[in-house]
Amino acid sequence: MTILMRAVEFSGRASAAGEILRARGARRDRPIAVLTRSSAALAILAIAAATLEAPLFPIDPSLPASIQADLLRQAGDALVVDDDQIVEIQSMIASAAGAPLAYAPPRGPALFIATSGSSGAPKAAILTGANLAASAAASATITPLDPGDRWLATLPLFHIGGFSVLARCAFAGADLVLCDGFDPERTRSILAAERITHVSLTPTMLAQLVAQGPAPRSLRHALVGGASLTAQRAHEAAALGWPVQPTYGMTETSAQIATLPRLPEGWRSGQMGRPLPGVEIGLTADGRLKARGPTIMRGYANPDLEPGDGLRDGWFISNDLAEISASGDLSILGRADDVIVTGGKKVLPSAIEDLLGACPGLGRFTIVGQPDPLWGHIVAIHYDGAIPPRELLDWCRRHVAGAHRPRAAHRIERFPLLANGKVDRIALRRLALRRESQTGAGGKNDPAAGDF
CATH class of the missing domain: 3.40.50.12780 (ANL, N-terminal domain)
Structure with missing residues (x-):
């Protein structure tokens, strides 16, 4: 109306x-x-x-x-x-x-x-x-x-x-x-x-x-x-x-x-x-x-x-x-609480987001830190675009270097947004927990690239 x-x-x-x-x-x-x-x-x-x-x-x-x-x-x-x-x-x-x-x-x-x-x-x-x-x-x-x-x-x-x-x-x-x-x-x-x-x-x-x-x-x-x-x-x-x-x-x-x-x-x-x-x-x-x-x-x-x-x-x-x-x-x-420490290096999601802006088929996306037993955290993308997760990670290997490179990609069917258009990070955390419970350590699904 x-x-x-x-x-x-x-x-x-x-x-x-x-x-x-x-x-x-x-x-x-x-x-x-x-x-x-x-x-x-x-x-x-x-x-x-x-x-x-x-x-x-x-x-x-x-x-x-x-x-x-x-x-x-x-x-x-x-x-x-x-x-x-x-x-x-x-x-x-x-x-x-x-x-x-x-x-x-x-x-x-x-x-x-x-x-x-x-x-x-x-x-x-x-x-x-x-x-x-x-x-x-x-x-x-x-x-x-x-x-x-x-x-x-x-x-x-x-x-x-x-x-x-x-x-x-x-x-x-x-x-x-x-x-x-x-x-x-x-x-x-x-x-x-x-x-x-x-x-x-x-x-x-x-x-x-x-x-x-x-x-x-x-x-x-x-x-x-x-x-x-x-x-x-x-x-x-x-x-x-x-x-x-x-x-x-x-x-x-x-x-x-x-x-x-x-x-x-x-x-x-x-x-x-x-x-x-x-x-x-x-x-x-x-x-x-x-x-x-x-x-x-x-x-x-x-x-x-x-x-x-x-x-x-x-x-x-x-x-x-x-x-x-x-x-x-x-x-x-x-945001200070968004800083990702991966392999001892501090990475700001905003710096990665600018690099990913040129990726075709990405749609809406956000960058988060994903727990990892070797690196402490790795850079992960949550997005709702058409590009498959593995193709997205291949694109990242070619265009994003070092600690800034995303090493996990998760396509979301419905991107969680608040009424003011901001990303609902609490909902994202719930999705991540659900994904981890479904895959588990040593599960059959590749936790680095998937849809949920």
Whole structure:
């Protein structure tokens, strides 16, 4: 479903929804937890919560019940709204109308939003209205957004990559186009039919759209982030007119820390340029990126809304390894917990991913370390493309040297992705454990190359 959202069209409904929520116990500073996949409902309730000066807490309803319960525990005394209650609210506000109402979140806690949980249990970060406003203003210095522009939100609003689009459009007076779920053919059609000027994508989404052909003429900005973007994929997209802007950020930083205004010639994976205005960056002793400034979260959620949880002297210390050049340019090397030690040598998956970008028939893929009795770990590929595992390993022998060369390849029937397009590494680990239990030590199947 595709919905063009303008303030004048749904502000009346948001105001009415706010009164209903107030009658059900919503109040200032009490989080309103909303469990729905409907982007339209979340957009309306985001504005409704803002009128009450209550933080919104959008939660992915497809998460396991135990994780939902843990997120709600982190939020303390939250008012919970699920799809059944949303249907009831929508029936009560269907005919409501009113003057335009801009999204005006409270300066204090305005948004509880869960981290992706791609490699562990999600945490809820508390973002203030001041955080969201500072992030939108900083983003606009690199990616200008004006009234009349249209930003397609392809990511769900219960992830920061989706919600930040809503905030940017509201602050700028631009149009927000919401789309529940991502389908490459439908999205390509929406981009052209709705004359979209801005879009946020993951690398996987970009690849699927590029396969549909050149970018529509209206599109001026395509922010690509959330996962490692290979140079091969980026330059192929740029050659077809896609206005690729590599971007990097986290939930804890209100989305972007750094974004390139355009794809430079000779760009390499991980290069992000200077940080956005107001964002200060540095490195820890072990090479992890740290950041502070007006876009950094208030802290992780806790029932008393106490600030500072997860921060150190105002710094948020990420788990991403990075380099900062003498001129201040940022390059992301990969996650610290993704480093593979094979035969005593440290290997970063991002360096391998760039090399594999030229392999035909690979499809979506990720690099992980696979336990090995001789080397400690070996480099392994999980992928969903057409190339058979043994042919893929033969290609790697010819094109990838030394410790970086993958020595195991596993084709996956359905590549596990989270709702925000990131690889679900927990699901990958489960698949790997299942494979090991099926093959075992000395089993008949070749553990170095197979399908599962």
